[in-house]
Amino acid sequence: MADPIAQAAEAVLSDLGLWKLPVNPLRIAEEEGIEIAAGFFGSGFDARIEYYPAFDRFAIYYQNFGPYRPEGRVRFSLAHELGHFYLPEHRTRLRSGGTHNSVADYASGDPMEREADRFASALLMPKELFVAEVRNFRGGFCTLKDLCALSERLLTSITSTAIRYCDCQIDAATVILSRDRMVLWSWPSEDMRYLGMSYVERGSRIPPASRTGALYDRNDVGSVADQIEGPVDSSIWFEWPKRSELWEEAMFLGDRVLTYLAAPES
Numbered sequence: 001m002a003d004p005i006a007q008a009a010e011a012v013l014s015d016l017g018l019w020k021l022p023v024n025p026l027r028i029a030e031e032e033g034i035e036i037a038a039g040f041f042g043s044g045f046d047a048r049i050e051y052y053p054a055f056d057r058f059a060i061y062y063q064n065f066g067p068y069r070p071e072g073r074v075r076f077s078l079a080h081e082l083g084h085f086y087l088p089e090h091r092t093r094l095r096s097g098g099t100h101n102s103v104a105d106y107a108s109g110d111p112m113e114r115e116a117d118r119f120a121s122a123l124l125m126p127k128e129l130f131v132a133e134v135r136n137f138r139g140g141f142c143t144l145k146d147l148c149a150l151s152e153r154l155l156t157s158i159t160s161t162a163i164r165y166c167d168c169q170i171d172a173a174t175v176i177l178s179r180d181r182m183v184l185w186s187w188p189s190e191d192m193r194y195l196g197m198s199y200v201e202r203g204s205r206i207p208p209a210s211r212t213g214a215l216y217d218r219n220d221v222g223s224v225a226d227q228i229e230g231p232v233d234s235s236i237w238f239e240w241p242k243r244s245e246l247w248e249e250a251m252f253l254g255d256r257v258l259t260y261l262a263a264p265e266s
Contacts (some may be wrong), residue, residue: 005119005122006118006119007089008119009123009126010118010122012086021125025078026256028123035059035060036062037061037062038062038064039060039064049061062078072158076156076160079119080120082119083116083118083120084116087115089112098143108176121167125156125160131170136152141171142171143260144250144260163175164174166192173189174187174188174197174264178261181216185202186202194242197246197263199238210236210237210248212250212257213257215228215250227249227250231248232245232247232248243263243264246262246263
């Protein structure tokens with residue numbers, strides 16, 4: 001079933017003649033006459049869009065690039081704000097005086113924020129172009145290292161790239177983001193749902209026997225290792241899996257850990 005939000009994002013690229021990768025959200029904002037202001041606004045938000053009725057103009061304020069705010073994260077934040085601009089219900093809310101602060105990494109549980117996240121993902125990584133890029137990797141499938149390379153090529157964040165990979169149903173995979181051994185969110189592909197390996201509860205602890213648990217253990221004892229990979233029994237992560245073994249990769253992203261689980265020969 002087609003996703004109307006993804007269709008809306010892809011229509012923007014087509015209408016503006018920008019159907020190619022990498023996608024530059026700043027270029028899109030300029031084409032729409034949206035004012036752009038970059039700066040360092042503290043830790044309260046990644047980006048924010050406002051409507052000024054006296055001028056009938058929109059403006060996007062966003063945190064500038066920096067050591068803890070890489071280009072991929074900034075571009076996703078800008079694309080997220082464009083979601084608020086393009087999605088009709090969101091735009092109506094802005095015109096009526098509604099404001100918000102947006103935070104990256106799919107951290108918000110607000111339905112409208114999640115819709116803007118989906119728009120941003122489809123805008124920066126339209127499915128047809130994204131899948132074509134993935135085919136450049138061996139066998140048309142990606143490891144976590146491949147997804148890192150892909151995110152660099154597309155100028156997208158590694159988290160949004162990994163989520164888009166799952167959304168495009170390329171492989172049976174689940175990605176999980178955690179901090180201090182606590183799950184912040186998980187994102188499965190449809191095939192992983194079918195295999196009974198999709199539900200990892202937000203706020204639950206990372207399984208100690210997992211590869212991710214081992215990576216945290218290494219970090220606790222001062223190891224410089226920031227990545228780990230290897231096979232793991234599916235039951236370590238899931239209660240009723242339909243596969244006995246998973247391939248697990250995990251890597252530190254600052255103070256967070258991104259975990260990639262794939263079902264071999266799914």
